[in-house]
Amino acid sequence: MPDHDPTRAQTASSEVVRDINRRIVLNLVRKRHPISRADLARLSGLQRSTISLIIEQLIEENWVIEGPTGRLPRGRRPTFLRLNDERVIIGVDIRPTQTTVALADANGKFTSQEVIPTPGDPKTATDGLIEAIQRIIAGCRRKKIEGIGISLPGRFNQGAGRLVFAPNLNWREFDLATPIVKATGLEVELENAANACVLAAMWFDRMEECRNFVVVTVSEGIGTGILANGQLVRGLTGMAGEFGHVPLDHDGPECGCGSRGCWEVYASNRAALRYYFESGPAGDNLSFVDLLSRADHGDARAVKAVETMAHYLGRGMRMIVAGLAPERIIVVGDLTRAWHRFGPVIEAEVQDQVLPGGCAPRLVPAHEDGMARLRGTIALVLQKHFSV
Amino acid sequence: MPDHDPTRAQTASSEVVRDINRRIVLNLVRKRHPISRADLARLSGLQRSTISLIIEQLIEENWVIEGPTGRLPRGRRPTFLRLNDERVIIGVDIRPTQTTVALADANGKFTSQEVIPTPGDPKTATDGLIEAIQRIIAGCRRKKIEGIGISLPGRFNQGAGRLVFAPNLNWREFDLATPIVKATGLEVELENAANACVLAAMWFDRMEECRNFVVVTVSEGIGTGILANGQLVRGLTGMAGEFGHVPLDHDGPECGCGSRGCWEVYASNRAALRYYFESGPAGDNLSFVDLLSRADHGDARAVKAVETMAHYLGRGMRMIVAGLAPERIIVVGDLTRAWHRFGPVIEAEVQDQVLPGGCAPRLVPAHEDGMARLRGTIALVLQKHFSV
DNA sequence: CCGATATAGTTTGAATCGGAAACAATCCCG
DNA sequence: CGGGATTGTTTCCGATTCAAACTATATCGG
Numbered sequence: 149m150p151d152h153d154p155t156r157a158q159t160a161s162s163e164v165v166r167d168i169n170r171r172i173v174l175n176l177v178r179k180r181h182p183i184s185r186a187d188l189a190r191l192s193g194l195q196r197s198t199i200s201l202i203i204e205q206l207i208e209e210n211w212v213i214e215g216p217t218g219r220l221p222r223g224r225r226p227t228f229l230r231l232n233d234e235r236v237i238i239g240v241d242i243r244p245t246q247t248t249v250a251l252a253d254a255n256g257k258f259t260s261q262e263v264i265p266t267p268g269d270p271k272t273a274t275d276g277l278i279e280a281i282q283r284i285i286a287g288c289r290r291k292k293i294e295g296i297g298i299s300l301p302g303r304f305n306q307g308a309g310r311l312v313f314a315p316n317l318n319w320r321e322f323d324l325a326t327p328i329v330k331a332t333g334l335e336v337e338l339e340n341a342a343n344a345c346v347l348a349a350m351w352f353d354r355m356e357e358c359r360n361f362v363v364v365t366v367s368e369g370i371g372t373g374i375l376a377n378g379q380l381v382r383g384l385t386g387m388a389g390e391f392g393h394v395p396l397d398h399d400g401p402e403c404g405c406g407s408r409g410c411w412e413v414y415a416s417n418r419a420a421l422r423y424y425f426e427s428g429p430a431g432d433n434l435s436f437v438d439l440l441s442r443a444d445h446g447d448a449r450a451v452k453a454v455e456t457m458a459h460y461l462g463r464g465m466r467m468i469v470a471g472l473a474p475e476r477i478i479v480v481g482d483l484t485r486a487w488h489r490f491g492p493v494i495e496a497e498v499q500d501q502v503l504p505g506g507c508a509p510r511l512v513p514a515h516e517d518g519m520a521r522l523r524g525t526i527a528l529v530l531q532k533h534f535s536v
Numbered sequence: 537m538p539d540h541d542p543t544r545a546q547t548a549s550s551e552v553v554r555d556i557n558r559r560i561v562l563n564l565v566r567k568r569h570p571i572s573r574a575d576l577a578r579l580s581g582l583q584r585s586t587i588s589l590i591i592e593q594l595i596e597e598n599w600v601i602e603g604p605t606g607r608l609p610r611g612r613r614p615t616f617l618r619l620n621d622e623r624v625i626i627g628v629d630i631r632p633t634q635t636t637v638a639l640a641d642a643n644g645k646f647t648s649q650e651v652i653p654t655p656g657d658p659k660t661a662t663d664g665l666i667e668a669i670q671r672i673i674a675g676c677r678r679k680k681i682e683g684i685g686i687s688l689p690g691r692f693n694q695g696a697g698r699l700v701f702a703p704n705l706n707w708r709e710f711d712l713a714t715p716i717v718k719a720t721g722l723e724v725e726l727e728n729a730a731n732a733c734v735l736a737a738m739w740f741d742r743m744e745e746c747r748n749f750v751v752v753t754v755s756e757g758i759g760t761g762i763l764a765n766g767q768l769v770r771g772l773t774g775m776a777g778e779f780g781h782v783p784l785d786h787d788g789p790e791c792g793c794g795s796r797g798c799w800e801v802y803a804s805n806r807a808a809l810r811y812y813f814e815s816g817p818a819g820d821n822l823s824f825v826d827l828l829s830r831a832d833h834g835d836a837r838a839v840k841a842v843e844t845m846a847h848y849l850g851r852g853m854r855m856i857v858a859g860l861a862p863e864r865i866i867v868v869g870d871l872t873r874a875w876h877r878f879g880p881v882i883e884a885e886v887q888d889q890v891l892p893g894g895c896a897p898r899l900v901p902a903h904e905d906g907m908a909r910l911r912g913t914i915a916l917v918l919q920k921h922f923s924v
Numbered sequence: 925c926c927g928a929t930a931t932a933g934t935t936t937g938a939a940t941c942g943g944a945a946a947c948a949a950t951c952c953c954g
Numbered sequence: 955c956g957g958g959a960t961t962g963t964t965t966c967c968g969a970t971t972c973a974a975a976c977t978a979t980a981t982c983g984g
Contacts, residue, residue, distance in 0.1 A: 159582050160556040161942050162969040168548040169971085186932050194547050195972055200933065223931025224979040303893055312893025321893075360772055372859070374764075376771075381764045383861025384748055387894045388764075390858040395889075398851075407889050463786075467855055470778040471760070473771025501783075501795050505691055505700025505709075506775045549971050550940040557942085574961055583943055588962060611960025612950040 166202070169194060171536045173202050174211060177229055178255065178534065179354075182215055184226030203229065210235065210292065211254075211533075231255055236291045238284055238334070239525035240277065241341075242266060242300040244316055244368060247273070249280040251288060252526045256352045258519075260287060270311070270322040278331045285332065294533075295335035296328060297525030299344035301371065306386045309338050313387070315404040316368045337528045341365060342373035342389055343380055344524025345480050345514070350375065351527035362474045363514075364465065366481035369404070370412040374472065391467055392416075396460070411467075414460035417482065423453035440486045451489070458483075458490045462497025469498055469509060476510045480520055484513035554590070557582060559924045561590050562599060565617055566643065566922065567742075570603055572614030591617060598623065598680065599642075599921075619643055624679045626672055626722070627913035628665065629729075629906075630654060630688040632704055632756060635661070636906070637668040639676060640914045644740045646907075648675060658699070658710040666719045673720065682921075683723035684716060685913030687732035689759065694774045697726050701775070703792040704756045725916045729753060730761035730777055731768055732912025733868050733902070738763065739915035749897075750862045752853065754869035757792075758800040762860065779855055780804075784848070799855075802848035805870065811841035828874045839877070846871075846878045850885025857886055857897060864898045868908055872901035 169192075176188055185203055189196040206212040215228040233253035241248040243266060250261040264280050267273045285293065302314025309325025325336045339347070345363040349355045359378035365371040370392030374381040381388045392412040393405045400409020413419060417436035424430055424439055427449045443450035465477060477498075483490050495511055502508045514520055557580070564579055565571060573591055577584040594600040603616040621641035629636045631654060638649040652668050655661045673681065690702025697713025713724045727735070733751040737743045747766035753759040758780030762769040769776045780800040781793045788797020801807060805824035812818055812827055815837045831838035853865060865886075871878050883899055890896045902908055 159560055159580055159942090160553040162550070162553065162940090162971090163942095164556075165548040165550065165553055165941090165970060168552075172547055184932070192547055196933065197935080197973085198971055200935095201970090220931065220980075222929070222981050224933070224977095226932060303891075305893075313891055360769075360776075374859075376762075376764045376769045376776075377767045379765045379767070381748075381769075381860065383764075384863040384897070385861055385893065385895050387861040387891060388748075388859065390861070390891060390894075391855070393889075393891060394855050394858045405891055467779070467782050467859065470782045471762075471776065471855065471859065472769065473773055473775040473778070475772040501781075503691075503701055503775060503778060503781060503793055505693075505773065506778075507773050509772070547971095550942095550969095551971095553941060553970090572961075584962065585944085585964080586942055588964095589941090608951075608960065610952055610958075612948095612962070614961060 181230040182228035237526045237529045238296045239522045240298040241521045270319040295529040297528035299521040299525045301341045342371035344521045346373035347527035348520045348524035361476040363478045411464035420457035458493035462494040478512045480514045487513045569618040570616035625914045625917045626684045627910045628686040629909045658707040683917040685916035687909040687913045689729045730759035732909045734761035735915035736908045736912035749864040751866045799852035808845040846881035850882040866900045868902045875901045
């Protein structure tokens with residue numbers, strides 16, 4: 149007798165059909181609200197009767213609510229539908245120096261926000277984070293909290309929630325999820341910061357028609373998030389996207405990861421500051437944003453440092469262009485504030501090496517950097533219910 | 537009125553349910569044949585009644601046939617089912633020097649095969665290929681030919697079937713698919729050679745539980761095929777996987793692609809021969825296989841050349857390991873015949889740079905190289921009907 | 925004011941499908 | 955030759971979508 153295969157293919161039944169269509173309808177409401185049942189039928193291709201049944205179910209489950217009635221040149225007035233903003237999600241963005249905790253509704257609209265410092269010790273950080281989360285929870289009585297999404301500059305075991313690699317955070321292996329689950333009773337989803345940016349772009353930037361793009365986050369280090377065939381590429385251990393730690397020159401300067409000459413050693417914010425310091429005297433405690441403003445005020449050495457960084461950014465992106473042929477590369481980080489300096493240099497470097505028949509990806513700076521990761525954490529929680 | 541979105545999400549109905557389950561059952565028959573209806577029910581989790589109905593439909597459609605009855609210690613004898621081998625597929629593997637045309641049944645078993653030279657001119661090559669295909673067609677009367685799958689070392693527009701990049705074939709832009717469709721009336725599917733190897737591994741090497749792996753093909757050049765989340769990554773223009781043309785050293789030797797110092801300049805078969813020639817005198821017309829045998833016969837310079845190639849292979853694979861974190865890397869090419877030389881060197885180079893928390897992929901040499909691509913072309917045609 | 929027309933949303937009946945359980949067929953063994 | 959076990963089929967039910975009829979409600983023209 150053959151063994152009963154636990155990893156058997158997912159068979160389908162009537163309920164699966166409803167689940168698929170329910171998710172499609174729910175997503176349409178999310179993206180096109182306010183919208184009537186009739187429009188949902190037209191957009192989805194489902195019958196009006198089917199839409200009515202699905203909406204009835206979604207209203208019962210408190211996902212959707214009826215709004216005002218619309219006006220038309222003729223005929224019965226449509227009832228507008230929208231997502232119930234009593235369903236909220238807590239988003240957390242952990243960065244090396246500060247952590248943001250925020251509350252958003254299912255539309256991705258933030259209603260409250262708090263910034264706390266990020267201590268160097270993960271235990272202390274977790275305690276402070278839990279307190280901030282509980283302040284947020286206290287602030288939203290009556291609303292239904294769907295879960296907590298957390299973005300951070302590191303990698304961890306999918307499922308377990310144990311941090312395994314966070315060089316720029318300087319945290320050792322640590323279980324971040326369990327204490328928060330215990331303290332709040334809510335579901336917690338962790339995601340790498342670059343991957344969170346991918347989710348944010350997919351969910352809130354009307355990028356659903358673009359199924360192959362890469363997000364490159366540039367700050368202390370360089371992270372990349374990959375969307376291939378409309379799906380986030382996490383790889384076996386959740387470690388996919390570490391292009392920042394591919395060596396461009398094996399004799400180059402040492403990197404925090406233990407290797408030498410990694411891409412991020414040449415093209416991160418830190419790298420630009422290093423170029424600047426190496427080229428002559430500079431004040432203490434200069435930040436990357438300071439460097440950008442010095443470049444804009446005519447400091448030739450600052451301009452040179454920034455352009456060198458841009459040059460290496462483009463050079464590293466060749467890996468991504470050649471290997472993945474994405475439709476777009478979205479650049480996230482403080483450097484987007486000086487895109488007039490970076491854009492042309494990166495673009496030229498990438499264009500230089502497009503293969504015959506290939507086609508250079510559109511290079512897009514992501515503005516409002518801060519929100520990208522945070523909105524990604526909201527998508528992280530929502531996708532369980534919404535993604536088709 | 538909102539526009540009717542042509543790219544609307546795929547809604548589901550009862551027929552979709554049947555289609556999904558039909559594909560699951562068809563795949564189980566393919567992978568576990570001979571198999572009884574009762575075992576299919578156990579493996580799939582579907583009811584026996586449902587299996588009976590689906591099998592009835594598959595038998596009517598000539599996909600499945602009943603075979604002999606089995607024996608059990610007790611009870612009614614099961615009727616074994618298997619794929620109908622009257623359904624056949626033509627597979628074509630185009631290589632720089634020779635082209636293989638073969639006929640296989642739905643199980644991937646080849647029943648006839650023919651090897652013809654590959655002319656340098658694409659027009660002549662197509663004519664010769666069509667003749668060979670028609671000889672194969674003539675040889676299989678009564679059988680139903682599902683389509684033609686073609687693997688070649690190059691890239692092309694998905695859909696259109698126009699070659700756009702085939703440096704090692706030295707063919708310019710050329711429409712390969714249309715003449716064959718016109719001559720035979722059969723559907724033609726093109727695929728890059730490395731991607732064909734990915735399909736072969738997925739379909740015929742019991743790799744379906746491994747949803748993230750990369751195939752690296754090493755011959756005149758280096759090609760890579762990427763499977764992420766169980767799906768082939770083709771990228772926007774079908775150009776994904778050209779890691780072979782990422783420069784390791786911008787001042788390195790020129791590459792056929794127009795750039796300098798590409799990975800394949802350092803780690804292809806050609807590269808090993810170059811290392812050998814550069815290190816001293818050598819006979820004319822030495823092939824890579826000759827080089828391997830010289831190494832095995834104690835030629836120290838040959839050993840050195842081979843090890844240098846292996847070293848650079850490993851170095852380039854770091855891009856893949858860091859960027860995609862695959863579970864396995866499957867190596868295809870003549871070098872697998874001397875895996876005792878390559879394996880350890882590549883493995884050491886890759887291990888050297890595994891990030892904390894990461895996990896090095898299993899490095900697997902693919903044997904019977906010739907068949908890998910050819911079997912991939914069969915999968916290429918089958919996946920339309922089989923893939924879930 | 926009233927009917928024609930148009931649009932939104934609901935109700936109803938048919939068709940498809942999988943699930944559950946009963947049933948029929950077949951085999952081994954004592 | 956009957957009991958138990960196993961395979962495969964039949965029958966009925968519930969879930970779902972679809973198609974079309976139906977209801978509700980708006981505008982417009984006379």
